[in-house]
Amino acid sequence: MALTVVGSVALDTVETPAGKNADGLGGAATFFSLAASHYTQVHLVGVVGEDFPQEHVDLLSAKGINIEGLERAEGKTFRWSGRYHDDINLRDTLDTQLNVFENFQPKLPEAAKNAKYLFLGNIHPALQLEVLRQSRAEFVALDTMNIWIHNTRSELEEILAKVDCIIINDEEVFDLTGERNIVRGARKIQDMGPSIIAPKKGEHGCLLFDGNKIFSAPAFPMADVIDPTGAGDTFAGGFMGYIAQQDSLDFDTLKKAVIHGSVLASYTCEEFGADRIALVGQDEIDTRYEAFVDLSRF
Amino acid sequence: MALTVVGSVALDTVETPAGKNADGLGGAATFFSLAASHYTQVHLVGVVGEDFPQEHVDLLSAKGINIEGLERAEGKTFRWSGRYHDDINLRDTLDTQLNVFENFQPKLPEAAKNAKYLFLGNIHPALQLEVLRQSRAEFVALDTMNIWIHNTRSELEEILAKVDCIIINDEEVFDLTGERNIVRGARKIQDMGPSIIAPKKGEHGCLLFDGNKIFSAPAFPMADVIDPTGAGDTFAGGFMGYIAQQDSLDFDTLKKAVIHGSVLASYTCEEFGADRIALVGQDEIDTRYEAFVDLSRF
Numbered sequence: 393m394a395l396t397v398v399g400s401v402a403l404d405t406v407e408t409p410a411g412k413n414a415d416g417l418g419g420a421a422t423f424f425s426l427a428a429s430h431y432t433q434v435h436l437v438g439v440v441g442e443d444f445p446q447e448h449v450d451l452l453s454a455k456g457i458n459i460e461g462l463e464r465a466e467g468k469t470f471r472w473s474g475r476y477h478d479d480i481n482l483r484d485t486l487d488t489q490l491n492v493f494e495n496f497q498p499k500l501p502e503a504a505k506n507a508k509y510l511f512l513g514n515i516h517p518a519l520q521l522e523v524l525r526q527s528r529a530e531f532v533a534l535d536t537m538n539i540w541i542h543n544t545r546s547e548l549e550e551i552l553a554k555v556d557c558i559i560i561n562d563e564e565v566f567d568l569t570g571e572r573n574i575v576r577g578a579r580k581i582q583d584m585g586p587s588i589i590a591p592k593k594g595e596h597g598c599l600l601f602d603g604n605k606i607f608s609a610p611a612f613p614m615a616d617v618i619d620p621t622g623a624g625d626t627f628a629g630g631f632m633g634y635i636a637q638q639d640s641l642d643f644d645t646l647k648k649a650v651i652h653g654s655v656l657a658s659y660t661c662e663e664f665g666a667d668r669i670a671l672v673g674q675d676e677i678d679t680r681y682e683a684f685v686d687l688s689r690f
Numbered sequence: 691m692a693l694t695v696v697g698s699v700a701l702d703t704v705e706t707p708a709g710k711n712a713d714g715l716g717g718a719a720t721f722f723s724l725a726a727s728h729y730t731q732v733h734l735v736g737v738v739g740e741d742f743p744q745e746h747v748d749l750l751s752a753k754g755i756n757i758e759g760l761e762r763a764e765g766k767t768f769r770w771s772g773r774y775h776d777d778i779n780l781r782d783t784l785d786t787q788l789n790v791f792e793n794f795q796p797k798l799p800e801a802a803k804n805a806k807y808l809f810l811g812n813i814h815p816a817l818q819l820e821v822l823r824q825s826r827a828e829f830v831a832l833d834t835m836n837i838w839i840h841n842t843r844s845e846l847e848e849i850l851a852k853v854d855c856i857i858i859n860d861e862e863v864f865d866l867t868g869e870r871n872i873v874r875g876a877r878k879i880q881d882m883g884p885s886i887i888a889p890k891k892g893e894h895g896c897l898l899f900d901g902n903k904i905f906s907a908p909a910f911p912m913a914d915v916i917d918p919t920g921a922g923d924t925f926a927g928g929f930m931g932y933i934a935q936q937d938s939l940d941f942d943t944l945k946k947a948v949i950h951g952s953v954l955a956s957y958t959c960e961e962f963g964a965d966r967i968a969l970v971g972q973d974e975i976d977t978r979y980e981a982f983v984d985l986s987r988f
Contacts, residue, residue, distance in 0.1 A: 480871070572776060573914075574893070574911065576913050596895075607986075608908030610986075613873045613904050614871075687905060688988075690942070690983075
């Protein structure tokens, strides 16, 4: 079934211990779309500026992503720049230029409205509410971040009450609930609305809460992480893409969706930018899925 | 097969957000022994002072632990006092009184020397070497900590070259190797000697490296951690106890050993002190083992 994502499309300049990549294709909705495109029809809703390279548009199109909702506005594309530490789990944001993203007013084309599955990327919760108003989706997941949690609490609570699933970092569970204990934090979020919580823990994997059921997925052990930018968005794309492909919300499907998200996220970490996740082959996905089976079966 | 452990036996005073427990039975070798006693014959080698309550000796005996090597010396028992933060992963040591443990000179009784499996608890590596000289064990694992890593490096490297397995925290992998990446850190430790590395990650579970093979075990998600003191030592006891019981080192056995260690460690966290792990029933172990299967199977 079709899947719509609304969020950022960006040009990222990233430094990691492995090197530097300037003005690479980035943004949450980009990584999400490319990951999900391996599983299902994706409708991408976002905005880029006049400087957005045509080759990136071509890549999205070549992956079969519907970009009717990718608006090209006057001005420059959203740019983010960051530097990772030797401990690759830590990074500093060096520069953020919202540019055309600052006045982003999501407008869903008809096909995007009709998608059964919807992912609300990390944008202002008032915009997430507006997207939800336009959409006819039956299953809705969202991402958020600390600035929305702290600055737009009431709007965030309003959207949380209306969605089925939230995919956030473990640190954001703490920001949102005040709970350092992830189980108690997840329970508090469930009380706010979504029954499905997927707290991402980076190199420690991901948990999945669905009602009273819990699943724990490992991360893929990697000796060389080149660039983790977009790994969390890739995870969300693989997770939602698999669910939309299977068109099922039973717990076995959700668990496999977590593994597919983790598989794709591991590939994103292997290279700078979004090419690796765009071009990863089905055979590679299958092979690493089996590696996750071996990694966690006893 | 029999299993010998050498390490601390202590009286712990612990404060956590759940409360306070004064002068409870503690020490690495204590938690290790009690955990391992659920699987195999354990020989405990350690030292206590004249103030060590007889009820603790009786508990160890009642669990079938051979305490012939538990020396009672003139003076006071090793005492440790600590306070945990609201984030239960963080703790401050308030006081350490080594007392009789300061001059501990391990002497293995004949039966302890003959045990096929040996665990060298977290003591000075020169003492670990002395224990190894006395022992006829065929499989040896060790624990260590930051002070030995930084202050007695050459002796630590000497013992590392002679053991088969090391069970340490992920932070100690960094202290020992300078590697924040756990895969590269484990490879560096393998180059120092042990082929089996079990880096414990607290609430994030545990990894297992055996040659080129890797296994990732989840932690048991707990809404209420009462007192995590001794959980790592309990893990090591369950891990080594299961291996000694099965008398096998194949990877499937090692993986199940990690889960048994994790099962017991989760019980240790449920109450203050060592009673919970001493008295946990076989039915409880089996039930939680199955919970780990459900938690990680997809």
